[in-house]
Amino acid sequence: MSKATEITFTTVRNTGYGSAHYGACEICGQSTSVIYCAELQRVYLRDNEEKYLSPAAAGTYGDMHCLLKRHGTLRRDEDFERVAGTKRVTAQQFEELAKSAMMKARKA
């Protein structure tokens, strides 16, 4: 069993393809040589204390400039280790994510 935490943030990954494959940037409509995918992620907690990510919304495909403008802070998707098809969150990453989620809540 696992439960959703309140912690969400946005990751970004290089799709490895440009607009020839994915089409134009979803935000500005321009063609670009590299399309990135930004995804809102939520942290989940398993009974055995393992933490992992699962997308909380459909991804946005676009150039880095537009994605940064829309989402502000983006974390590198590849910084989260893949284990059996899920993206693991280490204890250290979890601590850092929880801290920045708290600061965000305080600002709001």
Ligand SMILES: [Zn+2]
């Ligand atoms: Zn764009």
